[in-house]
Amino acid sequence: MSADYAAIAPPSARRVRWSLDHADFLGSLLVAPAVLFILCLVAVPFFLAIYYSLSAYNMGTLSFSFVGLDNFIAVTKSEIFRRSLMNTLLFTVASNLIALVLGKIAALLLLREFRGRTVVRCLLILPWAVPVALAAITWRWMLDSMYSVINWVLVHSHLVPAYVWPNWLGEEGLAMISIIVIQAWRLFPFSAIIFLAGLTSVPKTIVDAAYVDGAGYWRRTFQIVLPVILPIMMVAMLFGLVFTFTDMSVVYLVTKGGPTNSTQVLGSLAFQVGILSGDVGRGAAISLYFFPFLLVATYFLLRYLRRREI
């Protein structure tokens, strides 16, 4: 491209020049730092986690010894683990479903032009924008056993009698409902904006053409709009599922897994066993139960990422 310059430059400079002009080489060079970082701090730790899960590694003794699948067997047999697994599934599916429905409603509402729409959108985004730790601590105060504002409303609208109001975070079923609602609250703005972006990106000409051809509302929705926005919706939904399934923030901050493990999820259990109790081997074994789930999610993600047209 700049042959004149290359001809008069000294040989070493020419070599540098050549390599920087060679797309393949330069391409690898530019991507290398990112790949190296990920290899060192994601891939290596991942294999380290597998190694830990196969050994009796304890913070207290600091001794490694290979124990095969003992950790996995012990973990799988434990009552708390099975309960956590079921809790995690319930927590994930329920909160994502609610978020999806609310997100869809919010998107449909925001699709209309009305006065104050920008302000409404700003307010609806808040739950997703704010750091989970700050939001969770606020919910904890709203669900306080004594001064819960929600209970105040319930009492004063005579739905529950005074002083026997529900103890949201202190009773098993209620605690689970609470963390599901909080997680749905965090997630629904994300699903709303993805829905909204999807809906507004469907070319109006296609929808109009279908309308002229006599397609009714449902037909337009399911056969025209949905197929176009499906890939990106699926990507967003899979992300929501993965983040909820592997998360422990809301649980740790609001209930700490209690009362009596009724809201314990896999993430918080791994934290408790691996970090707080120092049984790294078992903790790693619990964490690795995420892996098959991640694989399945990855498979579907790849399918939809490649099919993504909008």
Added chain:
Amino acid sequence: MLRNFWKESGFVAALVGLLVFAAFPFYWMVITAFKRDSDLYNLDYNPFVFNEPPTLEHVNLLFNQTAFVRWVENSLIIGIAVVAITLVTAIPAGYSLARMGGRKAEGLGIGIFLTYLVPPTLLFLPLARVISLAGLQDSLWSLVLVYPTFTIPFCTWLMMGFFKSVPRAIEEAAIVDGCSLLGAFVKVILPVSLPGILTVVIFTFTLTMQEFIYALTFISTESQVPVTLGVATDLVRGDIFYWGSLMAAALIASVPFAILYNLFLDRFIMGITGGAMK
């Protein structure tokens, strides 16, 4: 007419319901942060309004008797350092994946993006070991080391989308004019990609501020924690919650996020959908 009326009412009801659900916790932060304790902890009062004059005592307590200011500084240090690391790795990577290497690059790009899915709850045990080997336990620098594991994949993907939306003709013109490939990237492409780079800065920063699990795992010294962890764990003394100052802290720390997200939302949507969705 009647049908329209019901439709309108339904619309307004749904809107109001959703707004209350989404925004009420923030109203609750505000009103709690400025209420006197005697007002907060009185079951006979209506909790939605100030029954006694508002007060700044919780805010004062927060700034003068807790390490809140220090935590905010910690968060800023972590955020700035991670932004720097992310910029120097994710921008070149995004460019390389968008422009050089064809299908192979497409696969690698998706591969990098997918590492964003590997959760902290899977990596925190081995990373805790790595941190202690590096001598960084209980130091905020441990988070500077670890946070790029999720900011780099996310931002590489964002930048890849942005670079794909830059017309190739711009570089080709530069190369014809005698620029090297690298020169074209640095002198021509980077300047026109400033909006994308700014988005990466903002979102890296907010991602680091929002993280909770790694911070909880690696740091237990009060002087080293970022603001979110400090508020959620260190402001609680034993089992006693000082709700007034807790909510004041949550409120102050939330405001920047509310503003940034709303300002940059459209860019974010463009980024996450691969830049193809306009």
